[in-house]
Amino acid sequence: MSHLADWASVAVTLALGVAGFAVAGNIRRDVKLRLAERRLAAYERLWALMRPASPYADPLDEHGRQLLQGAFTDWYFAHGDGMLLERVSRNVYFETKDNLTRPLGLLTPMESRARIAELEPSDRQRARGMLAQRQLSLLRTQLKSDLAVFGTPYGPALGPEDRAFLRHCGVNIQQQPWRETTTIDPTT
Template sequence: MAANLFVPATITAAATLLVGIATACVAVYGARLANSYRRQLDLKTSERRIQAYAALWALLRVASPTRSEPMSEAERHDLFERVTDWYYTDGNGMVLTDKTRQLYLKAKANLRCSDDELFPASLCAQAHRREFGDLERWRSELSRQQLSLLRTQMKVDLAIYGKVSAGSLHGPEHRLERDFLEACGINLSDEPWVHSCQGDRQR
């Protein structure tokens, strides 16, 4: 009688073990499949990002730091429209990283907003202290600087340039650029900004 009871118990234990093994195998396979999917998605996103960023980079030529003449108000407004169209074309805006999106949105808004709406708010007082002619040149230079910072962050996102340099952001003449970065949530202690601003971290 005891022997007959032992057989079902043994079968039950074996079945439970097999179920446990099968469950573990399914979990491992599922995890590998999920990791593979994420890797494929990351690869596709990286490819799309390169294409999207290349298109945006081309649009920003009008704001090149090597340009000898300041951008006119009309050019700034036209650039605003162009980069806005870029954002929605083919879902380009979806491949922006969080940091780059903040820089993009704020620098874009500053292209055509009123002097009272400049970001960060500390720029408004700067604008009101300038004469009209000087104000236009200042607005042009402001946008060129901010769009240059955007391009630097874009290079960081792509991770194909090796070590990215942000140039020199040290000294009072670059205070507005540092303020803009920090207001956009950029940590100046992170790469590539830390070496550019390291002379200012002691203040």
């Protein structure tokens, strides 16, 4: 009889263990779902801030870039939105935000800095605004990838400066959503 009781005890323990794993799995899925919903709301707020630098707008001047950089900083701390950024997206976010107001000699990537430095001083402001528009577009594409919304990145195919910027931020350009827009060229 004790042998039967031992087997019954094992069966009950096993059943409780399986039930515990099932409940834990459901809790993890629920937490991930809530996190995804919060991330989507946070990204929607950030996306709205980028309207002045949309591809359809004129390139931002220095004052516009300063305002946008301030709005990005406010977004990061409001509602805990900044902590919802995935690691790679956080890198792209900070590099893009910081490039809005960085001195020319500190712009990233180095390729963009060199190209803009070679321009006439009167043309640099517009080039900085165009660089901001492009990097913000790259940021939006990276944010969409966090939400598993894959599509073709908006605008021209990735150029050498884009690839250098994304690599600098730790983005693997051989993965979605970048993979389809890049050709493997070891020199860039």
